[in-house]
Amino acid sequence: MSLSRSPSPKPGGGWASPGLNTPYVDVSGRSSPGNAYRTNGAGANTVTWESAKAKSEGVNGYPSFSTQNNGFFNRHYRTISNSLPRFNMGRSHEKSYAEKEKLGRGRWSSRDGSKIARLGNFLGRISYKMRLRLLAILAIIVMIIVFYTTPLHYYWRRAKHLGGGKKHVIILAANQGGGVMEWKGPREWAIERDSVRNKRKYANRWGYELEIVDMSTKKRYAHEWRESWEKVDTIRNCLRKYPDAEWFWWMDLNTFVMEPSYSLQSHIFNNLAANTYRDINNYNPLNITHPFDSPHLDEEARSAVGDGKESSINLIVPQDCGGFNLGSFFIKRSAWTDRLLDVWWDPVGYEQKHMEWEHKEQDALEFLYINQPWIRPHTAFIEQRKINSFPPGACSENGNDDRIHYNEKDRDFVVNMAGCEWGRDCWGEMYNYRELSNFLNRNWWELFKEELVAVIWFKITGHKVKL
Numbered sequence: 001m002s003l004s005r006s007p008s009p010k011p012g013g014g015w016a017s018p019g020l021n022t023p024y025v026d027v028s029g030r031s032s033p034g035n036a037y038r039t040n041g042a043g044a045n046t047v048t049w050e051s052a053k054a055k056s057e058g059v060n061g062y063p064s065f066s067t068q069n070n071g072f073f074n075r076h077y078r079t080i081s082n083s084l085p086r087f088n089m090g091r092s093h094e095k096s097y098a099e100k101e102k103l104g105r106g107r108w109s110s111r112d113g114s115k116i117a118r119l120g121n122f123l124g125r126i127s128y129k130m131r132l133r134l135l136a137i138l139a140i141i142v143m144i145i146v147f148y149t150t151p152l153h154y155y156w157r158r159a160k161h162l163g164g165g166k167k168h169v170i171i172l173a174a175n176q177g178g179g180v181m182e183w184k185g186p187r188e189w190a191i192e193r194d195s196v197r198n199k200r201k202y203a204n205r206w207g208y209e210l211e212i213v214d215m216s217t218k219k220r221y222a223h224e225w226r227e228s229w230e231k232v233d234t235i236r237n238c239l240r241k242y243p244d245a246e247w248f249w250w251m252d253l254n255t256f257v258m259e260p261s262y263s264l265q266s267h268i269f270n271n272l273a274a275n276t277y278r279d280i281n282n283y284n285p286l287n288i289t290h291p292f293d294s295p296h297l298d299e300e301a302r303s304a305v306g307d308g309k310e311s312s313i314n315l316i317v318p319q320d321c322g323g324f325n326l327g328s329f330f331i332k333r334s335a336w337t338d339r340l341l342d343v344w345w346d347p348v349g350y351e352q353k354h355m356e357w358e359h360k361e362q363d364a365l366e367f368l369y370i371n372q373p374w375i376r377p378h379t380a381f382i383e384q385r386k387i388n389s390f391p392p393g394a395c396s397e398n399g400n401d402d403r404i405h406y407n408e409k410d411r412d413f414v415v416n417m418a419g420c421e422w423g424r425d426c427w428g429e430m431y432n433y434r435e436l437s438n439f440l441n442r443n444w445w446e447l448f449k450e451e452l453v454a455v456i457w458f459k460i461t462g463h464k465v466k467l
Contacts (some may be wrong), residue, residue, distance in 0.1 A: 165207025306377030
């Protein structure tokens with residue numbers, strides 16, 4: 001096979017090139033010196049790769065402490081140049097300065113015209129981790145908004161193992177069908193409307209059940225009307241209607257929830273032992289002898305606090321200046337409660353004492369507490385102002401009592417216009433406390449308008465304005 005080129009006359013290959021040959025190595029046709037970087041023992045002409053590289057860098061002008069092409073401006077040149085403004089000369093085909101009326105000529109503008117483009121560039125410069133953080137924050141905000149603007153928060157608070165609202169039932173006594181002993185006028189209708197709306201709003205906020213019962217007069221017995229005695233019968237019906245409920249809160253129509261931000265759990269039941277007392281001697285307006293000292297009773301019946309366990313409390317009753325008050329009280333589902341309701345509603349006791357018991361079922365409960373040892377260990381009392389504060393006109397023969405009457409500064413939970421139908425204005429009291437509750441529970445926007453904008457406007461103009 002013939003070669004395309006004639007063989008080289010030099011030993012080892014390659015062609016001689018006058019002026020390009022070096023006296024140090026023989027030219028062999030290769031592009032790099034043949035023996036320059038070979039090590040052959042301890043020869044004087046031995047050159048290493050590191051020394052040659054260092055020498056090359058010194059020749060090219062790079063100092064030993066400088067980095068090559070790694071300076072700040074070299075790394076961020078494009079980012080900086082994209083963020084700089086540019087001189088706006090108008091549209092691309094209008095470069096002449098002849099038209100003096102062109103708006104925008106000679107003004108600085110962003111390199112990216114629209115805000116969306118600038119936002120896109122900003123997001124493009126954000127690192128991946130920062131994007132994930134911003135996305136997580138945005139997701140949390142959206143979840144909070146969705147939670148409070150949809151029924152999710154209602155079902156959350158109703159869940160048995162979350163909010164626990166399903167375990168509480170509010171029983172509201174009302175006469176929605178008409179009057180009981182007399183015709184209902186506009187004031188009576190207004191009281192009922194405000195009271196029902198107040199309880200329904202509170203129950204919906206915390207996921208409680210609301211049972212509005214019709215307390216119209218029914219002739220239970222041939223010789224007597226037992227209107228108020230229907231509390232006992234109504235509670236028994238609610239026990240059957242709500243099998244999953246644990247606590248039942250009875251409220252009269254003339255009550256009003258002043259602080260809807262208080263839940264029953266946080267206000268009472270999360271720390272029931274601290275919010276109640278078992279020994280009636282702490283506040284004993286009826287002067288009841290307590291505890292029993294009969295030797296035939298067991299230790300629990302003779303104890304002033306029963307067994308002392310929170311779980312054994314089945315009835316929670318407030319006391320006013322005259323004794324037990326059943327305008328607002330709690331009763332728990334239990335076998336003890338079934339037994340109490342049976343005895344409480346017993347027609348035999350009613351037949352014997354109905355002429356003596358002025359307050360009917362309330363006096364009947366006091367009678368049972370005084371004479372039945374098995375009732376006391378499971379009955380607890382709660383401070384009046386916890387669930388049943390009175391207005392100044394109620395129970396005020398000896399002036400206002402800090403243990404009984406409503407205090408605006410302490411933000412009492414519930415107010416009960418007890419006895420307002422006897423010489424007081426029920427609708428006037430209900431209206432005043434409703435407006436006071438709205439004032440005390442203003443949101444941040446209402447506070448901003450009324451406490452800042454309205455005050456500034458009054459100082460400027462001298463006129464009061466209601467926003």
